[in-house]
Amino acid sequence: MNLLRQDPAEVTAGGIKWRRHAAEWLTSHAWARWLEPLFIFVGGIGVGIWLLPLIPxxxxxxxxxxxxxxxxAGRLGKPTAEAMHVTLRDKQGHGVIQGLFDSAWLVWLDNPGKLYAIPLEDNGRKFVDKDDTFSMDTTWAYSSAETRKRPSFKGMPTTCLLPAGGFAVSWDKQPNEWKWAGCGKWYCELHGENVLFQDFENGRMIGPMRFGYGDVGSQIFILFKDGSHSSVRSDQASPQIWNCIP
Incomplete structure (x- = not known):
């Protein structure tokens, strides 16, 4: 059709008819059926963004x-919790003790309140894992002189460094659990602000811990739920010594 020759009345009537159909469509529910999926999609995105911070x-x-x-990773599995500091901010003390004995590392963590004896070698012996229910009350702690008088330590040479605090009490009460650790070489309280532990499906990691008394680097202890253990050298700075038992 040649619009230049079209009757102006027809053009006007056609425009009015088109506007009438458009108005009827907009005022009916038909348009909602077309746009409803879009509204649901956009609304879902908005709700998802709002809820995202609330999802664990x-x-x-x-x-x-x-x-x-x-x-x-194959043995430990996935982490079950975020890493936590071993030092409790609302308690006195530096949160971690580490000692080297003939056959074991002795490790005390203020949080989660644990006493460990971790074999130096992977010889099939399982590590000792005890709740520290002793040193929470200082009246339970033995003095150095008293520790040597306890039945579990009487046979040890005077040159042998003995455990202290919760270790001494637990060792004295359950000597068969601890005596294999042997004689102490050094036993120190450490600055534990940067020492963490993290739980996994099949175990726990602790670190960084000292690799020795001198400045010889650090290590990560890996403790599996079946009692086995391992350690890995770490490039993290080793925790500084705060105080040592002579």
Missing amino acids: QAPTTDAIFQQAHTMY
């Missing part, structure tokens, strides 16, 4: 433990 996120392996977890 899966724990992630702390950077301190990443290297060790990569090596033992």
Whole structure:
């Protein structure tokens, strides 16, 4: 059709008819059926963005433990909680004790309140894991002189460094659990502000811990739920010594 020759009345009537149909469509529910899926989609995105911070996120392996977890991921499994500091801010003390004995590392953590004896070698012996229910009350702690008089320590040479605090009390009450650790070489309280522990499906990691008395680097202890254990050298700075038992 040649619009230049079209009757102006027809053009006007056609425009009015088109506007009438458009108005009827907009005022009917037909348009809603077309746009409803779009509104639902956009609304769902908005609600999802609003709820995202409220959805619990899966724990992630702390950077301190990443290297060790990569090596033992098959045995440890996924993290079940975020890493936590071993030092409790509302309590006195530095939160961690580490001692080297003939056959074991002795490790005390203020949080979660644990006493460990971790074999130096992977000879099939399981590590000792005890709740520290002794040193919470200082009246339970033995003095150095008193410790040597206890039945469990009477046979040890005077040159042998003995455990202290909760270790001494637990050792005295359950000597068969601890005596294999042998004689102490050094036993120190450490600055534990940067020492963490993290739980996994099949175990726990602790670190960084000292690799020796001198400045010889640090290590990560890996403690499996079946009692087996391992350790990995770490490039993290070792915790500084705060005080040592002579």
